[in-house]
Amino acid sequence: MSNQVKKVPTQHIVGFVLSLVLTALAVWTALGSDLSTAWIITIIMLLAVIQAGIQLVMFMHIVEPESQNGHVPWNMIFHGFVTAAIVVVGSLFVMVYGF
């Protein structure tokens, strides 16, 4: 958000609406569409990642100038997600794919 405090929290409202839409979309993809399971999983996981990004940027103000444009927060959260991917994908690779 910019330095001036706006009267109406547009960014929050947009973020809120977007997350509701994304949630609905995910539910529809999973339960309403007739895609294959693999596609469903791919799509809804992607939607989840986008929604997480929305929370980070629109609600958590990760990139506002006061947090030095979020250099360190971005870096850490990014690496947190990289580690998370290693942990989840790695565990599946070793413990499920391996057998």
Add this chain to the structure above:
Amino acid sequence: MRYKKILFLLMIGGFFLLLTGCSDLTVLDPKGPVGQSQKDLIVYSLWFMLGIVVVVFVLFGIMVIKYRDRPGRGDKNYNPEIHGNLKVEILWTAIPLIIVMLLSVPTVETLFDLEKPPESSNEQEPLVIHATSADWKWFFSYPEQNIETVNYLHIPTDRAIEFRLTSADSMAALWIPALGGQKYNMAGMETTLYLQADEEGVYDGRNSNFNGEGFSLQTFKVHAEPKEEFNNWVDQIQNEKPELTQNQYNELLKPGILGEMAFSNTHLEWVDHSTMRDSDYSLKHHLGDYEQHLHIKSLTEYEKEGEDHES
């Protein structure tokens, strides 16, 4: 600092000296193709490692001796401003990288080879032996021959053995260093390990993965013998040894140490510990037994006991 130099020479010398004695070390004196391929890999890598160690030691020796602050040296050859040199830095990044590649190739090759029975005997089907670990003994089931042994193995030479590894309770690892590397035995799972003996002999086998009080004593002997002898032995077991009953088997599963035994059937008739369904079979029977300590003293006591069983 002369004694330091001498120390290093001694160390390097000692290293070589010990290496020459290596042919006696079990892992470096394999008795079958699997162990041989692993030995080859180890020796191959050892040359690289020795080279690296020698290079580092020599450089180190030169630096420490030449650039020590001795009386009368003053500022000769002293240059505190050096802070790097791109060329040598690239060199000492690239060479290790190349070495790593040279090590990776045979490693990966050997890894894939080890998942198959050794080539030298691929005209025959491997002999299948189910090796089941239970605290703290081994059950070896020969489904084709319909016999089962406890704490000892007979195998024919020059034929691949396909071990199907599993465990009735805690995790173990089957390791016969003279024949090749180990793999884990885990309840509810089955892993496959190929080994083969080319030379006759009696080899030491054991559980190498720590699993509690009786761990040190969970060992067995492997008798590798020519086909005919092996078949005779099988006949003998089939004819002379009793059948194992489920009740007796449950009793044997109880945590504790056993001597050698043999039976003319296998426990696979009533339980397969490698399935998820039976992974808690042993626990169901012996849950309470883990609460006492066995106060095991030492190997010799049990070795004596084992001999009693045999005779």
Add this chain to the structure above:
Amino acid sequence: MQSNVKHTPLEYQTEHNQMSILGFWIFLAAEVVLFSTLFATYAVLFGRTANAPLPSELFGIEIVLIMTVLLLTSSFTCGIAIHQMRHGSNSGLITWLIITLVLGLGFLGFEIYEFIHYSHEGATLSSSAFWSSFYVLAGTHGLHVTLGIGWAILLIIQLYKKGITAVTSRKVFIISLYWHFLDVIWIFIFTSVYLIGMVI
């Protein structure tokens, strides 16, 4: 150490506050890994239901969807609370925080109801590896929400007493980060536990 830069929100105005916020971001990165470990366990143990019911038999979209909307909305109201704080409105801040809390409590209520329901159907913490991992994953999130609620109550009391100061604004800002973060985690639980659980 108050700097006079205009427009800098109060919570960023002291060096100490900046460091606390940064420290909290780093903590959240660690939390990402913490939850990912639970997700990994869940994913690996998926299907190991033993004799207990399958997830697809128990999971129903209605309750979970209500929970999701409650939590998403609470994340939004929490954002509004911060907006109010940056406007300098203490009463607005407190009001929106309380709304956030109520929504959070609602979420918790449904979660508890859901857990009770599942265990009546025979899926408990100890019925199988899969259900253990389900309860611990969802439960850890629920525990975080509970902690967040308790923490927010403490802050509301402090806001009543002291109003918006450098210290309280920093604390409120940090808890807002925490609350949004719990929403992020929930999105992943919602997607990878419930939706995928219903699909497979």
Add this chain to the structure above:
Amino acid sequence: MSLDEFFVTGEPLIYAGMVAIVLVTSAIIFLLTYFKKWGWLWREWLTTVDHKKIGIMYILSALAMLFRGGADALMMRVQLAFPDLNFLNTQHYNEIFTTHGTVMIIFMAMPFLIGLMNIVVPLQIGARDFAFPYVNALSFWSFFFGALLFNISFVIGGSPDAGWTSYTPLAGAAMSPGPGQNFYLLGLQLSGIGTLATGINLMVTILKMRAPGMKLFQMPIFTWSTLVTSFIIIFAFPILTVALALMTIDRIFGSQFFTLTGEGLPMMWANLFWMWGHPEVYIVILPAFGIFSEVIATFAKKQLFGYKAMVWSMILIAALSFLVWVHHFFTMGAGAFVNSVFSVSTMLIAVPTGVKIFNWLGTLYKSKIQFTTPMLWALAFIPSFVIGGVTGVMLGMAAADYQFHNSYFLVAHFHYVLIAGTVFACFAGLEYWYPKMFNHKLNEKFGKLSFWLFVIGFHVTFFPQYFLGLDGMPRRIFDIGPEWFTLNFISTIGAFGMGLGFAVFVFNIYYSYRTSQRETTGDSWDGRTLEWATPTPVPHYNFATQPTIRGLDAFVEMKKHNESTFDESKLEPIHMPNNTGQPFIMMALLFMSSFALVFEWMTLAILFLVGVIVMMVVRSFDEDEGHHVEVEEIKTTERQLRGL
């Protein structure tokens, strides 16, 4: 539960241990009372938030743990010296190697290094304290009480006995009933909280509190190693937290993660454990690399060779450390492809590590080496560690690892890296920064004696173990076969050499305290970095005036320009935090709660947990804003310390 179940009974060695503990405790209590030091202890130490004092407490505890772990090691070595020896029975042996491994890695190596970081890092970057001094105190007490919890298992309830890796199902409730394993789980959990907090704390400190002008790539290399280590801590420790929690829930609340019942998957524990465990071994080696870099640069009288390459190789090692964990269970049978991937990633770590080794050699090139004791440790590290490292690469070759795994070859590898790397670094760092901490140097004669005893003892102990491994001797056996007698016997002799070296080291601390000359300047070794720019003993606010940094090796520059950290014209009041007893009390309560949980006394555990929460509420309402050190006070202190 009756008393004889509560206290461990039936073992003469344990009775001796109990007696020793009672005697030492009563001696301490007596001395404190006799010299009326209780108030001093509370005011100066238990409630301190000063990073230097906290660092000293870390190091003292770590030395005590080295003693304990070392005593364990010596007992194991005695038992393994002869075939069929009945010095320890199998149960006792199992407990001892478990506690030895855990204590050495979690309660010795890490706290020792964190202690050095505590003392040195704020000084090296020109800061007045940690970013969060209160949290720092909290971290220390969480480590301290975690270690205490783990160590009392020795006399109360029984020690864990499933190895420091605590593989399930062995370590699960079914096969290891009783409190032993709970001690492991909760002791590690308790101290793990503190480690994570320290990681965050150090990272913020380094990122935000550097002296004006100090860019990231101008930070002293030890500070860099600390930053990278904090990064690993932050991303690796949560994995341990979860793994421990899951096993605790398994054992105490009946879940089925790692059990053989309910379709649990015991190997998942191994997977999670090593996802933390491998980064963990780099957590204990990277700071060691940092220490060696500082020591070598100082005593080679030369700038570090390839500073940037040194930093980037550490970052690369940290990144790779998250991608190799499977090399600890190649033999699980995950297939050739999985093993190939992790085999190659493992070996790749040799490249950045090699870069570091060669850069150290480069630093020695055209240098002027002074053989002080810290420098001797650093020099001995290079060749010794290379042996450990290249044998690590041999283990990394998965197909060969099938033969090395679980053998003494592995035991030799990790002692070569842990001792030649971490322990040598702890000694080097302690002796190097000792004058900064205690205002006098350690005696060089005894220092060198302990060095030679320890280093020679080390090689004699562990070099033969490579050959034992190749001869098929597995780890964790309590009784050796006769074919392994000779090499084991040599190994045991070496271990006593190390013990002797350590004893001389401890004696040297006492001896130097009595006889060493006190420091007059703060710059004991003609140092290169900012910690040497402060007077000694370091005033609690560290820097009267913060220096402005122009480049690498800030203090060398300052000395050239004749600058100091006491510029009377620039003095301002300094804001410092107040001491507080809260961290101590909070962690003591958490300790009691964990203790109750070990014995599964739920009500009591919850009761103490409520106490912890109350302490957190108290903290939340706390309005302690700290205090200011006035200019006059700074002036008098500095003038006195600097002899102006």
